[in-house]
Amino acid sequence: MPEGQVLEFSGVTKRFGAVTAVSDFSARVEPGLVTGFLGPNGAGKTTSLRILLGLVRATGGSATIGGASYASLSHPLQSVGAVLEASSFHPGRTAANHLKVYAQAAGLPLARVDETLGLVGLADVGGRKVGGYSLGMRQRLGLAYALLGDPGVLVLDEPANGLDPEGIKWMRGFLRQLAREGRTVFVSSHLLSEVQQTVDSVLIISQGRLVYQGALEDLADPAESATIVDSPDRAALSAALKDAGVNFDLLRSGLTVRGLDPAAVGAIAASAGVALSSLQRRGPALEEVFLDLVSGARVHPTAVAGAAPAVAAPTPAMATDAAPPAPDEPAASAAENDTDAEASAVAADLDAGTGGSPGAAIAVGAAAGAAAWTAEDDESDAEPPVDAAVDPSPSPTFAVASTGVIDIIPFDAGDPETDAYQDGLALDEDPDVEALGAIDAELSDADADADPPLGADADPVSGDRPWETYVKTEADLEADAFFASFTAAEAAAAREAEDAASDLAEKEDDGDTRAVDEGDESR
Amino acid sequence: MSLAHATRSEVTKQFSTSMWWILAIVLVAYVGFTAAVLGFVFAAASSGSLPGNAPQIPAEGLPAILYSTATAVGYVFPLLIGTLMVTTEFRHKTLTPTFLATPKRGVVLWAKIVVGIGVGVLFGVLGVLSSAVPAAGLLAGYGLGTDLTSADTWALFGRMILAFVLWVLVGIGVGALIRNQVGAIVGVLVFTQFLEPVGRAAAAFVDGLSDVTRFLPGAASDALVGASVFTAATPGGTGGDALEWWVGGAVLLGYAAVFLALGHLFSWRRDVT
Numbered sequence: 177m178p179e180g181q182v183l184e185f186s187g188v189t190k191r192f193g194a195v196t197a198v199s200d201f202s203a204r205v206e207p208g209l210v211t212g213f214l215g216p217n218g219a220g221k222t223t224s225l226r227i228l229l230g231l232v233r234a235t236g237g238s239a240t241i242g243g244a245s246y247a248s249l250s251h252p253l254q255s256v257g258a259v260l261e262a263s264s265f266h267p268g269r270t271a272a273n274h275l276k277v278y279a280q281a282a283g284l285p286l287a288r289v290d291e292t293l294g295l296v297g298l299a300d301v302g303g304r305k306v307g308g309y310s311l312g313m314r315q316r317l318g319l320a321y322a323l324l325g326d327p328g329v330l331v332l333d334e335p336a337n338g339l340d341p342e343g344i345k346w347m348r349g350f351l352r353q354l355a356r357e358g359r360t361v362f363v364s365s366h367l368l369s370e371v372q373q374t375v376d377s378v379l380i381i382s383q384g385r386l387v388y389q390g391a392l393e394d395l396a397d398p399a400e401s402a403t404i405v406d407s408p409d410r411a412a413l414s415a416a417l418k419d420a421g422v423n424f425d426l427l428r429s430g431l432t433v434r435g436l437d438p439a440a441v442g443a444i445a446a447s448a449g450v451a452l453s454s455l456q457r458r459g460p461a462l463e464e465v466f467l468d469l470v471s472g473a474r475v476h477p478t479a480v481a482g483a484a485p486a487v488a489a490p491t492p493a494m495a496t497d498a499a500p501p502a503p504d505e506p507a508a509s510a511a512e513n514d515t516d517a518e519a520s521a522v523a524a525d526l527d528a529g530t531g532g533s534p535g536a537a538i539a540v541g542a543a544a545g546a547a548a549w550t551a552e553d554d555e556s557d558a559e560p561p562v563d564a565a566v567d568p569s570p571s572p573t574f575a576v577a578s579t580g581v582i583d584i585i586p587f588d589a590g591d592p593e594t595d596a597y598q599d600g601l602a603l604d605e606d607p608d609v610e611a612l613g614a615i616d617a618e619l620s621d622a623d624a625d626a627d628p629p630l631g632a633d634a635d636p637v638s639g640d641r642p643w644e645t646y647v648k649t650e651a652d653l654e655a656d657a658f659f660a661s662f663t664a665a666e667a668a669a670a671r672e673a674e675d676a677a678s679d680l681a682e683k684e685d686d687g688d689t690r691a692v693d694e695g696d697e698s699r
Numbered sequence: 700m701s702l703a704h705a706t707r708s709e710v711t712k713q714f715s716t717s718m719w720w721i722l723a724i725v726l727v728a729y730v731g732f733t734a735a736v737l738g739f740v741f742a743a744a745s746s747g748s749l750p751g752n753a754p755q756i757p758a759e760g761l762p763a764i765l766y767s768t769a770t771a772v773g774y775v776f777p778l779l780i781g782t783l784m785v786t787t788e789f790r791h792k793t794l795t796p797t798f799l800a801t802p803k804r805g806v807v808l809w810a811k812i813v814v815g816i817g818v819g820v821l822f823g824v825l826g827v828l829s830s831a832v833p834a835a836g837l838l839a840g841y842g843l844g845t846d847l848t849s850a851d852t853w854a855l856f857g858r859m860i861l862a863f864v865l866w867v868l869v870g871i872g873v874g875a876l877i878r879n880q881v882g883a884i885v886g887v888l889v890f891t892q893f894l895e896p897v898g899r900a901a902a903a904f905v906d907g908l909s910d911v912t913r914f915l916p917g918a919a920s921d922a923l924v925g926a927s928v929f930t931a932a933t934p935g936g937t938g939g940d941a942l943e944w945w946v947g948g949a950v951l952l953g954y955a956a957v958f959l960a961l962g963h964l965f966s967w968r969r970d971v972t
Contacts, residue, residue, distance in 0.1 A: 231970065252799060260795055269715050276715070280711055
C-alpha cells in the first residue's frame with residue numbers, strides 16, 4: 177500500500193509579468209484526508225498545483241512532496257498522480273495507448289494499463305480513440321492516468337468538471353476511499369458545494385493568497401449560530417424571553433436568540449405557555465463564509481500567521497463584514513479596505529443575478545453598508561462614547577452577522593453583548609482602521625448628501641421589515657436601476673428602497689447609522 | 700535507465716497515432732511520382748528517344764541525380780515529422796502528462812532525438828526505395844546503366860539516409876523552438892519550398908551570393924548527398940561552389956544542434972500551463 181506524503185507549500189510566489197498569480201502561499205496538506213483547494217476562478221489554484229508538480233517554476237518559495245521537489249522524485253508517477261485538465265490527450269490515440277505511453281515512461285508494467293482502465297470504468301472502451309470520448313470519459317481517463325503508478329498522493333484539478341451527477345457521486349466515493357487508504361488527496365474546485373461532502377479539510381485561496389486553512393466544520397464559527405424562534409403571538413413570546421432574562425433580536429422571520437440552543441428556548445416558551453410556530457437552529461451558511469473569505473470581507477486567523485489577539489479570537493461582532501486588517505501588513509490594509517465597497521458591489525451583482533429580485537440586490541448591498549457602519553462605530557470609539565452617540569429615541573441599531581441573521585443590537589447600553597462587541601472594536605486600535613472609518617464615513621455622508629432628506633417620518637423602521645433600511649452604495653443604485661428596467665412593480669420597489677434610504681439619511685444626521693444585511697432575502 | 704523508459708514511451712507515442720504512416724505514404728507517393736517523371740524525361744532525353752530537337756543529356760551521373768530525388772525534393776518529410784513529434788505535444792497539451800511522468804525535461808528531449816534517429820532511418824529507407832526503384836526501372840527500360848552494382852551508388856544511398864536522419868533532428872529542434880504547430884508547419888513549408896529555392900536560384904545569377912546560399916540547410920543537404928536534381932538543373936549551380944559532402948553533413952548537423960539548443964533553452968524549459 178503506497179504511503180501518503182505531506183504536501184507542503186512554503187512561501188510560494190508566482191508572477192507572470194506584472195500579474196501576481198500566487199503570492200506568498202504557505203500551506204500543508206496531510207495524508208489520510210481529502211483536502212479541498214477552494215477559490216474562485218483565477219485565484220491561483222491551478223498555478224499552485226502546477227508549481228507543486230514542477231510544471232511551472234515558482235518565482236519564489238518552494239513546494240515539496242514528502243520533503244522533496246517533484247523533479248527530484250525518483251519515481252514520480254508512483255509517488256504522485258495528477259489530473260490537471262480534461263484535454264491532455266492526443267485525440268488520435270486510443271485510451272489504452274495513451275496510458276501505455278506513460279506506463280512505459282514511468283517503467284510500470286503494462287498490465288497496469290488495463291487495471292486502471294477497469295478502475296475508472298473505461299475497460300470496454302479502452303481501444304477507442306480519445307477523440308471520440310465525452311468530457312466525462314476524458315476525466316475518467318485523466319484519473320486513470322493519475323492512478324497508473326498507484327501513487328500515495330493524488331492531486332486533482334477540478335475533477336468534477338464535465339462529470340454527470342452520477343460521475344460526481346462516483347468520484348466522491350472514490351476519493352474518500354483513496355484517502356481512507358492513507359493517501360493524500362488534494363482536490364481543487366471553485367465550488368464549495370461540489371467538495372463540501374467530500375473533503376475533510378480545506379485550503380481557501382483568493383487572489384493568490386491563502387485565506388483559510390483548516391477543517392471544513394471550523395470554517396464557520398459556531399458562536400455565529402443562533403436559535404430562531406417564532407410564535408403566532410410574538411408579543412407573548414417576547415415577554416416570556418424578556419422575563420427569562422434572554423436577549424433576543426426581532427427579525428422578519430422570527431426572534432433570534434444567541435447563546436441558547438433550541439431546547440432551552442423551547443423550554444422558556446413552554447413554561448410561559450406560548451405556542452411556537454417555529455423553532456430552529458441556524459448556523460452560518462458555509463457558502464456565505466466562503467464568499468466572504470474570498471472577497472476579503474472576512475479574514476480568518478488561519479490565514480494570518482502571528483495574528484494579533486483581537487483577530488485570533490474573533491468575537492461574533494468582529495466577524496462581521498468589517499475586515500480587520502491583517503496585522504502583519506498594516507500598510508496594505510487601508511488600500512485593501514478601500515476596496516470593500518467594490519467587493520460588495522461585485523457581490524451585489526452576483527447575488528442580484530441569482531436572487532432575481534430587487535430585495536436580493538438590496539440585501540447584498542448591505543455588505544458595503546455594514547463596513548460603513550462599523551467604520552462609523554470606530555469613529556465613535558475614538559471620539560464620543562458610543563452610548564452618547566446612540567440616539568435616545570427607541571430606534572434600534574442594526575448589526576450584521578455573516579449568518580445572514582440580522583441582529584438588532586438592543587439600545588440598552590448596558591447590554592453585555594453590545595459591550596462585548598464594543599470591547600472587540602476597542603481592541604482594534606489600528607490607525608488604519610480609523611483612517612478607513614473616516615473614508616467610509618465620508619462615503620456615507622456623500623450618500624446622504626446625494627439623497628436629500630425628505631420630510632419623511634422619523635419613526636423607527638418597523639422591526640420586521642429592516643431590510644428597507646440600509647446604507648445605499650453605488651452598487652445598490654446600479655442594481656436598483658437594473659431591476660427597475662424590468663417591471664413597474666420592481667421599479668416601485670426600488671423607489672420604496674430609495675425612500676427608505678432617505679429615511680436613513682435623515683437618521684444619519686442624528687448620528688445614528690444603520691446598516692442591515694437581509695441575508696434571508698438572498699437565500 | 701530513465702532515458703530507456705522515456706525512449707520506449709516516445710516510440711509508443713510516435714507509432715500509436717496515424718501521423719507517421721500518413722506522412723510515409725505521402726512521402727513514397729510524392730517521391731516515387733517525381734522520380735518516375737524525372738526518370739522518364741531524363742532517360743528518354745539521354746537515350747535520344749524524345750521526338751524533336753531535345754537537348755541530349757549525358758547519361759553519366761544520371762542515375763545519381765535520379766536516385767537522389769528523395770532528398771532533393773523529399774527532405775521536407777523528415778523535417779515535418781521531426782517538427783510534429785514536438786509540436787503535437789504542445790498542441791494537444793500532452794506535455795503535461797509527459798513531464799509528470801518524466802520530470803527531467805532534458806531526458807524527454809533526448810528520447811525524442813533517439814526516436815527521431817530511428818524514424819529518420821525508416822523514412823530514409825522508404826525515400827531511397829521510392830526514388831531508386833522507379834528510376835532504376837526506367838533507366839533499365841531505356842537501356843541505360845543503373846549503376847546499382849557500383850559502391851558509389853550505395854554510398855549515395857547511405858548518405859541519403861543520413862540526410863533524412865539529420866532532417867528529422869532539425870525538425871525536432873524547430874518544433875521545440877516554435878511551439879505553435881500551425882506556425883511551425885507553415886514556417887517549414889515556406890522556407891523549404893519557397894525561400895530557399897528562390898535564394899539558391901538567385902545565387903546562380905548574383906556573384907558571391909552562392910557563398911551564403913550553399914550554407915542553407917537544403918544546399919548543405921544536397922552537398923551531403925552529393926547529387927541533386929536541383930543543382931543539376933541550375934546552370935552554374937554545380938562544381939566548385941558546393942561543399943564537401945562531410946562539410947554539408949556537418950552544416951546540417953549544426954542546424955539541428957543549434958535549433959535543439961535554442962529550443963531547449965527558450966521553449967522546452969518554460970512553464971507548462
